[in-house]
Amino acid sequence: MDRIALQILTDGWAEDARVMAAAEKTMRERLAEPSAGRYAAAAFEINRIYNILEKAFERLCETFENHLDRSGRYHEHLIERVCLELRGIRPAFVPRDAGRAVRELKGFRHIFRHAYDVDLDPARVEHAAQNASRCVSDFPGWCEAFLTGVRALYRDELGD
Numbered sequence: 001m002d003r004i005a006l007q008i009l010t011d012g013w014a015e016d017a018r019v020m021a022a023a024e025k026t027m028r029e030r031l032a033e034p035s036a037g038r039y040a041a042a043a044f045e046i047n048r049i050y051n052i053l054e055k056a057f058e059r060l061c062e063t064f065e066n067h068l069d070r071s072g073r074y075h076e077h078l079i080e081r082v083c084l085e086l087r088g089i090r091p092a093f094v095p096r097d098a099g100r101a102v103r104e105l106k107g108f109r110h111i112f113r114h115a116y117d118v119d120l121d122p123a124r125v126e127h128a129a130q131n132a133s134r135c136v137s138d139f140p141g142w143c144e145a146f147l148t149g150v151r152a153l154y155r156d157e158l159g160d
Helices: 004-032 037-065 076-083 096-114 122-153
Strands: none
Touching: 004 037, 004 122, 037 076, 037 096, 037 122, 076 096, 096 122
16 A cells, blocks of 8 residues: 555545535435426436446455455445455455444345436435435445545555
């Protein structure tokens, strides 16, 4: 681990947090609208939030593990990886108790993207919105805890 790679990761996550917060704000605005399309509009923002999370996870794995196998159960394996501590390499990024919310967002995103003949269930959209909000609000803390662990693990290499 070097200082530049860590800075790139840190700055990328800061931008991810900014964009997710904007998507969450839009999601909340759409849910509050009286329009018939409010759930579809909110679902689009939930989809964006999950996609941003997944890109943040990919960035982490590419930085520390140099390998992403994009076949098979890729999306589930990615979540499993970021929930794991890799001793001597990196701490876990997503706390175990948050893994369920992330998995539920992945499931919602799958339905949103692939179920072309299904009407969105308002209760399911509301539940997904709660999970999305939780992930958005927790994301900066995940980043900070992870970076603190990395700095401790790589103290000598980073010169801290």
